[in-house]
Amino acid sequence: MARKGRGARLETTPPVEDKKAADMRRAYFGTDGIRGLANTVITPELALKVGQAAGLLFQRGEHRHRVVIGKDTRLSGYMIEYALVAGFTSVGMDVLLLGPMPTPAVAMLTRSMRCDLGVMISASHNPYEDNGIKLFGPDGYKLNDEVEEEIEGLIDADLRLRLSKPDSLGRAKRIESVHARYIEFAKRTLPRQLDLDGLRIVVDCANGAAYKVAPEALWELGADVISIGVEPDGFNINRDVGSTAPAALIAKVRETRADIGIALDGDADRVIIVDEKGHLVDGDSLMAAIATSWREDGRLSRPGIVATVMSNLGLERYLEGLGLSLVRTAVGDRYVLERMRQDGYNLGGEQSGHIIMPDHATTGDGLVAALQLLAVVKGRNRPVSEICQCFERLPQILKNVRYSKGQVLSEDLVGPVVEAARQKLGSGGRLVIRPSGTEPLIRVMGEGDDRHLVEAVVDEVVEAFTRAAAAAA
Template sequence: MTRKYFGTDGIRGRANGVITPDLALRVGQATGIAFRRGDHRHRVVIGKDTRLSGYMIENALVAGFTSVGMDVLLLGPMPTPAVAMLTRSMRADLGVMISASHNPYEDNGIKLFGPDGYKLSDEVEAEITQLIDSDLGKQLSSSAMLGRAKRVESAHARYIEFAKRTLPRNLGLDGLRIVLDCANGAAYKVAPEALWELGAEVITIGDEPDGFNINKDVGSTKPTALSQKVRELRADLGIALDGDADRVLIVDEQGQIVDGDQLMGVIARSWQEDGRLSAPGIVSTVMSNLGLERYLAGLGLSMARTAVGDRYVLEHMRANGFNLGGEQSGHIILSDYGTTGDGLVAALQLLAVVKRQEKPVSEVCHCFEPLPQILKNVRYRQGRPLEEKPVVNAIKAAEQLLGESGRLVIRPSGTEPVIRVMAEGDDRDLVLRAVDEVVEAVTKAAA
């Protein structure tokens, strides 16, 4: 199956490099054609984050969709999970999010959702790929059947109400001082307002997007500024979203970072106690810490592992009846509420536990001691370094070095030309040695 355009999370690359107006136009046309099903008036909702290139891509997509007869509903800057939710709520045939998530502003991407709010399958993406490369001019609509485009002014309010309803009506956030880092991204309006309406005192950083500063020294991938602000203001906690707000990290009152593994542990235990887990366990990826797996086992819960990518987590959840899953990076999927990771909703579930237990976030959120885990990235330009014999031998040697007390995970990134080398185990020195030996071999092969 070809992966010419689509990666692990839609189409992504440098704006006006990989992601050009011409490609966006063809994606709109091809996807619109693929989802023309029935005689009804077809609709697509389009959201975006705050990158400068979002204007260019949005307009090209609108041209593409309207040219094949689809009406377009423009949401403006909105979180990815809001686009997925509104696709279902507004009975649209398609949802599109223009975002490169946690990447810098130079990059952008196109994420696609079906009418059910779920990301598209590999098979549908392959169909769209074939259409992109076909003669699309033969399938354009007649002049009388062209689509229209309009902005949806109520989109922000709809998502805020949706997020608030994920908490019990009798539970508010009164008395909590929260520092919220919006990463200068898609949630810079909706997230602060939702928390404020629930009663929290909200201090916001990363809420002044200018087209260039998305994820720049802020957000879930760079939480240092948030940690400092939490300590400075003696806040109860900090919440860090990423550029499209589908992932979240927490900072406790001491300024310590709480990653997605800890959050899944907290939510899993809370939902287990409330009888809310639809299956006796959760779904995570190969990158989640062994400490989480051991913690869950102590609760009588399992942890299924998938390839990296929230779409693979969700596929396993749907196929096996789980309603909680996610990634160490902070993609937390709560399928009782949504069809993709939702940073704000996941944060609200954590806040519910904090309010009920009336304990500091540091006590609530550090539910297990993570094993030493080291991740290093090796950038490469071309070729397949992992297939080189010296690299294969180095990987085998590292696996033998770690033995049964550790794990080695090596994978190419699905969004950038990087090979990620991760190892973990009880002995930190052994883990570091294993990673360094593999990294050295990959670096030489990639030179």
């Protein structure tokens, strides 16, 4: 956790050596489920084994066991969906197929439909070539590391003697009413008397999982809705649209003179906002705006929020001015949520737009987060730009160093450079060095009041890691 004040700090989460050990221990699961190139890493064989392994692990008690499966709009979703169905039914678990649905909807429906397990087929903001498998427990929360490791052990085991007899196989059926259920759930997160009448909203669904439910929910709440990224074809998810490609949304907000733009990602668990002036509002600013409102209304369960080491130092300083703390975790919404549940916080998230509000949902929900901001906009009767311009953002420089998978980089080569960089940043600076959770990359982020100094420091550290990677090759 970052300490209060403006002193320089170095944060490493986790060291390169720890990442290698973690990679060796976890063959399939990463920071957010299993993810990789469709039909190369995420194959039908793997999906079938995941279904069998998870199905066996979550058959607890004597009741008829059920799993819900949702997906985004990738072409490979069909392949993975049916392979998972084969896996789950082969071990006696019934399957409820939801079709294209947001990740938070799958989490919500897992719990509300009293299922033993939930599955989302998605690679989130990645291009269509990738896909992934995310798992939720019966409480609607993502599985912890220990449970994922149990599943990995079963994936690699010989399960033939544990398959169901012919008269005990599971059944599969499609559920048609789930879109309406999720829309009503999202609408109920707003105060009962509040609607969106008078607001012109552009919503970008990234040609992904929320292409039906997000525009419909906003329209039912009374908004004038303009939709983009709502024509999925199996290949165009996240392509030039969505939270990772906001240029189209910015242009449409300016063209239509909208009050707000909402950009979701492929599975709709993250959101980026565009204000009425066409300026981007990231997760840090969104958390600041909501935290300010919730503090005034007495809705914060604890005097602070939880975010990752990547959140801007300007956010931390702003919250300190309000008497609120910023608790930092490793990168990944699952780690944010774990800390929130551990310490009782009800607001947290990531700079990338994963906003977590356990009062409403068990995982990040882009639509619900946008609705909470709209509630502030309507309640304060102020434009989005004023609501979200809470703090002065410090210059933040992020660069990556690629290394070969399995390498252990020498501490002797990088340690002195890192320590010198920390000293140069001095008061008001921050240096974060961490391995990527999905690629063989070292991410180096520097932050401080002096942009030129931050850039120079980051370049020096990147050069040191580049030399260390070359030496280890």
